[in-house]
Amino acid sequence: MPVDIPGLRQKRAEKQDRMEQIVAQAANEDRDMSEVEKLAFDELGTEVDALSDQIERAEKVQKLKAATAVPVTADALRPAAAPAPAEARAPEEKGIVLARIVRSLIAERGSARAAQQFAVEQWGPEGEVVAKALAAGSSAAGGFLVPDQYSAEIIELLYERTVVRRAGPRTIPLAGSTLIPKLTAGVAAGYVGENQDIPKSEPTFGQIRLTERKLAVLVPISNDLIRTSSPRADALVRDDIVAGMSVTEDQHFLRGIGTGNGPKGLRYWAAAENLIASTGTTSDKIETDLAAMVNALEGNNVAMVRPVWIMSARSKNALYVRRDAGGALTFADVREGRLWGYPIFTTNSIPTNLGIGANETEIYLVDMADVILGDANAIQIDASDAAAYYDGATLVSAYSQDQTVIRAIARHDLAVRHDQSVAVLTGAAW
Numbered sequence: 001m002p003v004d005i006p007g008l009r010q011k012r013a014e015k016q017d018r019m020e021q022i023v024a025q026a027a028n029e030d031r032d033m034s035e036v037e038k039l040a041f042d043e044l045g046t047e048v049d050a051l052s053d054q055i056e057r058a059e060k061v062q063k064l065k066a067a068t069a070v071p072v073t074a075d076a077l078r079p080a081a082a083p084a085p086a087e088a089r090a091p092e093e094k095g096i097v098l099a100r101i102v103r104s105l106i107a108e109r110g111s112a113r114a115a116q117q118f119a120v121e122q123w124g125p126e127g128e129v130v131a132k133a134l135a136a137g138s139s140a141a142g143g144f145l146v147p148d149q150y151s152a153e154i155i156e157l158l159y160e161r162t163v164v165r166r167a168g169p170r171t172i173p174l175a176g177s178t179l180i181p182k183l184t185a186g187v188a189a190g191y192v193g194e195n196q197d198i199p200k201s202e203p204t205f206g207q208i209r210l211t212e213r214k215l216a217v218l219v220p221i222s223n224d225l226i227r228t229s230s231p232r233a234d235a236l237v238r239d240d241i242v243a244g245m246s247v248t249e250d251q252h253f254l255r256g257i258g259t260g261n262g263p264k265g266l267r268y269w270a271a272a273e274n275l276i277a278s279t280g281t282t283s284d285k286i287e288t289d290l291a292a293m294v295n296a297l298e299g300n301n302v303a304m305v306r307p308v309w310i311m312s313a314r315s316k317n318a319l320y321v322r323r324d325a326g327g328a329l330t331f332a333d334v335r336e337g338r339l340w341g342y343p344i345f346t347t348n349s350i351p352t353n354l355g356i357g358a359n360e361t362e363i364y365l366v367d368m369a370d371v372i373l374g375d376a377n378a379i380q381i382d383a384s385d386a387a388a389y390y391d392g393a394t395l396v397s398a399y400s401q402d403q404t405v406i407r408a409i410a411r412h413d414l415a416v417r418h419d420q421s422v423a424v425l426t427g428a429a430w
Contacts, residue, residue, distance in 0.1 A: 003058040012051040019044045034159075034171045036152050036375065043149050094153040096231075098146055098379070099238040100130045101137070103226050105144055106383045106404050112137065112144060143382030143409070151379040154242060155410070161246035163347035164253040164266070164414070167308045167368050174374030174413060177211040182417040210374040212411040213252075213263045217244035218389045219406040220398060241408045250349040253414050254310070254364070263414045266310075266366055270422035271300075278360075278427040283322060283330045286430065293365045293423040294340060300420035305369035307342045312350045312361050318430040355427055363425040370421035376411035383407070 022041050026033045033041065100119060107122075108114035112134045119130035136147045159165040172178065219240045225233050251265075258264025274296045279285045297304060319331040319339065329335070337344055342365070354360040387405040388397050398405045416422055 003054075003061070005055060005058050008051055008055050008058065012048055012055070015044045015048050015051070019048070029168075031168060035173050036155050036171060039148065039173075039377070040152050040156070093235065093238075095150075095157055095238040095242065096234050097130055097133055098150045098154055098381075099234040099241075100127070101133055101144075101146060101150065102237055102241075102381055102383070102406055103234070104130060104134065105381065106221075106226050106385075106406070110144070110383065112139060143380040143407070145378045145380055148377040151377055151410075154238075154245075154379055155375055157238075157242045158246055158249065161242060162250045162253065163310055163345045163349065164250060164371075165373065167310065167343075167345050167366070167371075168306055169368050169371035169373040169414070171373045171375060172210075174210055174212060174376050174411070177209055178374060180208045180210060180372055180415060180417065182206045182208050208372070208415045208417065210372065210413040210415055212374075212376055213261060213413050214409055214411055215245060215249060215252075215262075216407055216409045217241065217248065218387075219244055219408065220389055220396070220401075220403045221406060223385070223402050223404055226404060237406075241406065245408065245410060247349070249412075250347055254347070254349050255351075256414075263412070265414070266364055266371070266416065266422050267362065267424055269416035269419055270424050271419040274420060274423040276423060276425050278425055278429065281430045283324065286319075286322075289363075289425050289428070290340060293363070293425055296423040297365060297367060297421060302367050302418065302421045303369065304367055307365060307367045309339050309342055309344045310350070310364040310366065311344065311346060312352050313346045313348065314352050315361055315363060315428060315430060316344055316346050355429075357429070360427045360429050363428050365423045365425075367418075367421040370417045372415045372417060374413045374415075380409040381406065 019041055022033065022037050022044075026037060100123065101115075104115035104119045104122070105112065107118050116131035116134045119127035119134065121127070123130065133147050133150055138145045172180075219237075221237060221240070225236065252262040254265045255267045256262045256265035257268055276289065276292050276296065278289050297307065316334065319334045322330040324330050331339060333339060333341070334344065350362055350364075352359070352361045354362070383404050383406050384398065385404045386399045388395050389405050390396070
């Protein structure tokens with residue numbers, strides 16, 4: 001069977017486009033590529049090189065055949081009907097392969113080998129990508145480890161959903177645990193007189209340990225939905241997994257106390273002196289509070305490389321509409337998405353019902369250059385049609401509802417290299 005050279009070229013072009021998109025996204029956001037993006041970029045580059053080699057070999061065979069061709073009869077010279085032009089297949093959406101891996105495993109009750117055949121029968125040529133991913137993954141106790149490439153796509157989608165990831169922490173790969181150095185005291189300088197020795201001064205360092213924290217999310221899916229081959233079903237499975245992870249992740253990255261199984265959040269990484277109590281709700285008081293937060297960082301020699309504000313939508317909107325006695329906007333730059341020149345990120349994961357009156361919230365100012373996020377590469381998937389889950393009000397039986405419960409497990413941890421790089425305004429009633 002002849003090799004489809006145009007098809008190979010099309011695949012190579014699609015992968016090159018994806019590489020360009022990764023580079024362009026980082027350039028547009030004026031930042032270095034994240035570790036996840038670098039991993040995806042390198043894997044795509046390897047695939048492009050492999051396709052180029054395959055194309056080169058196929059073209060060589062084609063030339064050899066042409067060189068040894070024999071004359072043909074007159075009948076063979078008659079023009080044949082022109083073949084229909086091949087349609088270029090659109091690149092797959094991020095996370096769709098993982099969603100199809102999930103559906104295939106569910107359909108074949110966790111058997112990766114049987115799931116490969118199911119994927120090909122369900123999605124045709126596109127299912128071959130899923131089958132290959134199923135072959136490349138590995139079974140683990142209680143589940144299936146999705147290959148890094150497709151796990152990375154889900155982690156990449158989390159950057160769009162979680163405020164801490166969107167704010168731009170430094171990301172590193174994480175396997176088990178990793179020690180990160182932190183500066184605990186800088187070099188001291190001083191003036192000396194003539195013929196006097198310069199006093200010895202050295203920076204002192206400490207270490208922070210990042211440890212894999214297991215985030216598990218349960219996603220109930222209709223068995224009728226699993227049986228359909230609609231692309232909408234794939235997107236729904238993917239989006240439910242991402243949504244379940246993103247909400248819990250943000251809550252812990254912001255306010256996790258770090259004493260249990262979850263990571264310590266920014267609120268509890270902040271130095272005690274950087275917890276600043278709100279002085280009031282008037283414009284003057286708010287200005288005083290914001291100045292105190294900025295001083296908490298700048299006064300402790302925080303580099304302010306990537307400082308951001310993180311707050312609830314309520315707080316941002318209160319600043320958005322606030323005007324002085326003459327009707328002028330008090331915080332006009334909020335309408336440009338910034339406050340004191342620093343970008344604002346909003347999230348519902350910061351409560352607005354804190355304090356005695358249950359109407360208070362918190363405001364964060366963080367230099368994200370000092371925030372380290374470690375991500376393990378593989379996401380673990382397993383499923384059960386006999387499990388039960390809590391829907392927020394009652395315990396639901398998946399079996400009686402003709403559902404399958406998906407459990408997705410990701411592993412990560414968060415740390416701050418300099419605890420003075422986080423300031424938190426507490427008791428804000430605006």
